Structures are given as C-alpha cells and as structure tokens.
C-alpha cells in the first residue's frame with residue numbers, strides 16, 4: 305500500500321495555501337490542526353496533535369510566536385518551517401506589545417501572503433520533486449488569483465472616504481491589512497489575545513470613537529466580544545451611537561464550504577464587511 309505524504313499545518317489559513325499548490329494531488333494529504341474559529345495564540349497541543357506531528361512528512365507554521373503555546377514543540381521539529389521567514393525583515397511590523405516584538409498577522413497583506421505561498425511552494429517542490437512542475441504551475445495560477453484579490457481589496461477600501469477609514473477591532477490582527485490598504489487600525493487588546501484588555505484601553509477607544517465620530521466597530525470570529533461590548537456600553541453612556549459593523553475573520557478561516565472557508569473568501573468577506581459598515 306502506498307502511504308500518503310502528509311503535509312501538516314498549524315492554521316487552516318496555511319492549509320488553504322497548500323491546497324492551492326498541491327491541488328488534488330492524490331498522493332498528498334493536507335492536515336491542519338486549528339479549525340474554524342480557533343484562536344492560534346491560545347491553542348494548546350493535544351496528544352492527537354503530537355501523533356500528527358510524527359506522521360507528518362513536512363510541517364508549516366506561521367511563526368513570530370503566533371502559535372505561542374506550541375512554540376517549543378515547533379522549534380525542536382526539524383521538518384517544520386516557519387513561513388514568516390519568507391518575509392523580508394523590512395516588511396515586518398515591529399510592535400513592542402508582542403513578546404517577539406513583531407506582529408505575526410502577516411496574511412492580511414495579500415502581497416506578503418504571495419511571498420509566503422512562493423516559499424511553501426518551493427519547499428514542497430524540494431520534498432516532492434516528482435510533482436515539482438505540477439506544483440509550480442498551480443502556484444503561478446494561484447499567484448494571479450492573489451494579485452487580483454489584492455487589487456480588488458485596494459479598490460474597495462479606497463472607496464471609503466479617508467476620514468472614515470478607521471478600523472476598530474477586538475485585537476490587533478489587522479496591522480498589515482491597515483498598512484497595505486491604507487486604513488487606520490485600532491486594536492482593543494494588543495496584538496496577542498493572551499493579554500487581557502484593561503479598563504484604560506476601553507476608555508481610550510471610547511474617547512477615540514466619539515472624537516472621530518466612528519460609525520462602527522467590529523467583532524472577530526476567534527476572539528471573545530466581551531471587551532468590545534464594554535466599548536459599546538461606554539459609547540452609549542455618552543449618548544454616542546456606534547453600531548457593530550459585523551464580525552471579521554482574523555486568525556482563523558470560516559467553516560468549510562462557506563464563503564469565508566478559504567483564504568481568498570475570508571479576505572473578501574472582511575473587506576466587504578468593513579466597506580459596508582464604514583462607507
């Protein structure tokens with residue numbers, strides 16, 4: 305019996321990138337440990353995951369301590385690659401509030417994600433030379449799709465009047481998104497969901513919403529909405545009306561077979577939610 309070549313990823317977002325590279329290759333299985341709605345900052349390895357690590361032939365993870373609680377296991381795994389290594393230091397966002405001092409949410413700048421896809425494709429071509437040409441062709445086709453996605457998100461966000469371009473979310477997952485698509489991003493909780501949001505943070509955001517007359521704030525699928533509800537309450541106490549613009553996908557894909565079940569779908573869903581609420 306021919307055993308399958310197992311490619312393991314931490315996040316589903318990475319799994320989706322790989323599915324677009326290996327596309328239906330019957331000799332390969334793509335396994336992602338974190339499903340829809342799972343918060344990677346808090347994710348703890350299960351005994352079943354450890355078995356998956358053993359079975360996997362190659363492992364991809366985000367790195368920059370996104371998988372904070374798994375980092376020791378990942379660091380000692382020789383067949384594991386941190387995809388954030390694909391990105392040039394100058395393109396990373398340095399943020400003191402994160403343990404390694406760098407924002408790990410690199411997937412929300414589609415241009416950076418293209419570099420990650422190229423990096424993964426290269427590694428897969430090395431470990432599966434018999435499929436290298438196939439992977440290479442699939443990668444080129446997917447790069448086109450990503451380029452179009454980048455263009456359309458750029459246009460969508462530009463359609464929001466400049467002074468209304470303020471994105472207020474539960475945690476700072478959208479720093480790269482903001483930089484790439486020219487929208488100011490304010491997170492309630494800091495970059496990692498591990499750090500709790502304090503009363504001071506809530507007061508600061510309420511003041512900002514009132515001062516800038518912000519129309520909407522956003523929930524996130526993989527983060528508790530508790531702090532954001534406190535912000536809404538705070539605004540109401542001052543008689544300032546602000547609505548929930550919707551729920552954004554930040555650190556995890558949507559359910560399989562839904563619009564946001566793929567990387568492209570997730571980015572598109574977010575852009576549409578943001579534009580509809582802020583425009």
Ligand SMILES: [Zn+2]
Pocket residue numbers: 345409475476477495496497554555
């Ligand atoms: Zn995050």
